[in-house]
Amino acid sequence: MLGLRNTSRLTRPTLRLHPAQVILAGFLAAIVVGTGLLMLPMAKSGPGGAPLIDALFTAVSSVCVTGLVVVDTPTYWTGFGEAVILVLIQVGGFGVMTLASVIGLAVIRRMSLRSKLTTSVEVKSAGLEDIGVLLLGVVRVSFVIEAAVMLLLTARFWLGYGRPLPEAAWLGLFHAVSSFNNAGFALFSDNIVSYATDPFICLPLCAATIIGGLGFPVINQLRKHAHNPLRWTMNTRLVLWGTVTLLTLGTLYITVLEWSNPQTLGPLDWPSKILVGFFQSVQTRTSGFNSVDIGQLDGATLLGMDILMFIGGGPAGTAGGIKITTFAVLFFIILAEVRGEAVVNVFGKRLSRAVHRQAIAVALLSVAVVVAATAGIILMTDYDLGPSLFEAISAFATVGLSTGITPHLPIGGQLILIALMIVGRLGPTTFATALALRERQLSYQLPKERPIIG
Numbered sequence: 001m002l003g004l005r006n007t008s009r010l011t012r013p014t015l016r017l018h019p020a021q022v023i024l025a026g027f028l029a030a031i032v033v034g035t036g037l038l039m040l041p042m043a044k045s046g047p048g049g050a051p052l053i054d055a056l057f058t059a060v061s062s063v064c065v066t067g068l069v070v071v072d073t074p075t076y077w078t079g080f081g082e083a084v085i086l087v088l089i090q091v092g093g094f095g096v097m098t099l100a101s102v103i104g105l106a107v108i109r110r111m112s113l114r115s116k117l118t119t120s121v122e123v124k125s126a127g128l129e130d131i132g133v134l135l136l137g138v139v140r141v142s143f144v145i146e147a148a149v150m151l152l153l154t155a156r157f158w159l160g161y162g163r164p165l166p167e168a169a170w171l172g173l174f175h176a177v178s179s180f181n182n183a184g185f186a187l188f189s190d191n192i193v194s195y196a197t198d199p200f201i202c203l204p205l206c207a208a209t210i211i212g213g214l215g216f217p218v219i220n221q222l223r224k225h226a227h228n229p230l231r232w233t234m235n236t237r238l239v240l241w242g243t244v245t246l247l248t249l250g251t252l253y254i255t256v257l258e259w260s261n262p263q264t265l266g267p268l269d270w271p272s273k274i275l276v277g278f279f280q281s282v283q284t285r286t287s288g289f290n291s292v293d294i295g296q297l298d299g300a301t302l303l304g305m306d307i308l309m310f311i312g313g314g315p316a317g318t319a320g321g322i323k324i325t326t327f328a329v330l331f332f333i334i335l336a337e338v339r340g341e342a343v344v345n346v347f348g349k350r351l352s353r354a355v356h357r358q359a360i361a362v363a364l365l366s367v368a369v370v371v372a373a374t375a376g377i378i379l380m381t382d383y384d385l386g387p388s389l390f391e392a393i394s395a396f397a398t399v400g401l402s403t404g405i406t407p408h409l410p411i412g413g414q415l416i417l418i419a420l421m422i423v424g425r426l427g428p429t430t431f432a433t434a435l436a437l438r439e440r441q442l443s444y445q446l447p448k449e450r451p452i453i454g
Contacts, residue, residue: 024426027063027092031422034059034088043081050076053411060418062088064425065318067184067288067400068391070407070414074187085185086174092425093181093212093318094138138216141223142180149176149208156200179208182318184288184400192279196291197272202279209287210247213313214239235325237347239314242324243285246308250281253304263296284308286320288400295387295404302390302403309397310366320398320424322366329359365428370396373416380413381405395420 038055041048049055050071057070058077062085071077077085154172157163163171171187178185186192195201211219218236225231232240255277258265265273276291283289284305297305312321328346333356336344344351370392377388387403394401395417406417 027422027426030063030088030091031056031059034063034084037084038077038081040080043078043084045076045078050081053414057414057418058085059088060421061400062183062185063092064398064421065089065092065181065183065286066320066395066398066421066425067178068395068402068406068417068421069185072189073185074189082174082187086177089181089183089185090177093177093183094142137220137223141216141219145208145211146173146176146180149179149204152204153201156198160198160200175205176208179205179287179289180212180318182209182212182285182287182313182320182398184283186289192289192291193293196276196279197268199275202275202291205287205289206279206282209282209285209289210243212317213285213287213319214243215314215317215319217316218314219317234347234349235315238325238328242311242328243314246285246311246324247278247281250284250304250308251278254280254301257298257301257304258292261296261298264292280305281308283401284399285313286318286397286399288394290401293404294390294401299386302386305401306390306393309393309399309401310370312397320396322362326359326362329355330363333359362428366396369420369423369428373420376416377409377413380410380416391417392420396424398424 035052035055037043038058039049039052043055044050050058054071054076057068060066061068073082073085150169150172152172153175154165154168157171158165158168161168174185174187177183184191188194192202192205214222215235217233218239221232221236229237251274255265255273258277259273260266265276268276279289279291286309294302310321311327312323313319315323315325329344329351332344332346332351344356370389373392373396374385374389377383377392378385381388383405387405390401390403391405391409393399398421406414409417
């Protein structure tokens with residue numbers, strides 16, 4: 001009998017979480033900790049601590065590197081509160097499990113197989129052999145870029161605007177981390193509007209945003225093979241071509257449509273108009289700084305920015321959206337169908353059917369999530385489709401640009417945006433996988449039949 005009891009204990013199944021579930025749990029844990037810290041009286045200016053909804057929304061926006069706010073960051077939070085936000089942005093930009101793995105590497109000099117599996121899911125790594133090297137590369141690249149941008153911004157705030165050096169250094173550090181991690185949090189009540197025509201502020205922010213939005217796999221490959229494009233992967237080619245194309249088209253679109261708008265670009269000279277147009281095009285790539293009042297933009301401009309925000313940046317980085325690669329795959333699928341080609345070829349390589357399905361699934365799930373959230377906001381408020389859709393896409397794509405309605409939404413509307421930020425940061429397929437009770441492996445295939453399409 002004793003032997004039977006021991007056998008039953010040995011064969012008892014143990015609970016094994018899917019890597020996506022571990023990632024979700026890590027993000028939720030960071031949000032809970034961040035919310036608790038922001039509710040402390042020492043984090044809020046004035047008497048008492050922050051209400052739960054304000055602290056929760058800010059923590060989610062920080063960890064999900066979004067930048068949407070319900071309170072004015074520089075006046076509502078103390079220096080301690082701003083520091084908490086900064087740490088949450090850095091944690092969210094790295095990825096919770098990625099950061100945990102880096103700390104583990106630093107302490108015990110090795111990673112378990114399960115840690116490698118979880119981290120590879122979060123950073124979208126194709127293999128496990130070099131995951132430790134990849135993580136250390138992510139840390140080095142992040143700190144080097146943030147340090148460089150911090151020095152440039154610090155020098156400008158100190159020498160150009162007469163800020164005391166400690167204050168200039170804090171402003172430089174905060175905005176460097178916020179821009180590289182595509183967060184969009186600013187320590188000015190008007191965000192970057194007061195510095196809209198200053199290229200020494202706007203261009204470093206743009207550079208950090210673009211580099212962070214490329215994704216860590218692209219950054220690492222460029223670091224190793226920048227002068228040998230033949231060794232670039234399809235992912236790198238798609239991200240680079242897509243980034244250049246979208247930035248160019250976005251700059252032209254925003255600048256032309258807002259050229260004569262008296263509330264935005266109208267009063268500026270032509271070099272400043274181009275700078276502001278370029279800056280806002282970059283920020284739709286999921287960073288979320290604004291150098292003009294977004295609420296004063298033309299409706300057509302907002303619609304174009306909706307599209308740019310929804311596409312987002314490169315995968316496995318700090319950007320959000322459905323990602324450039326997903327959009328590019330859908331484009332080439334349509335192109336192949338129009339041409340009547342049986343396969344989809346991109347840059348001399350053939351795309352597998354699995355990639356087709358993944359791209360279509362991500363796009364359709366993302367559209368469904370955004371539409372449902374937009375409908376919920378409209379039903380809860382008196383806002384019409386334009387600002388409601390813009391706010392929903394901004395939250396889902398972890399951008400942070402706002403027409404100004406987020407602080408005025410009811411709690412239910414703010415909870416919708418919170419859910420959108422979490423789903424958008426993890427990705428709809430990763431989030432759905434995390435919620436699944438179990439994986440299904442079918443041992444059979446049904447007969448084929450083709451419906452009429454179109």
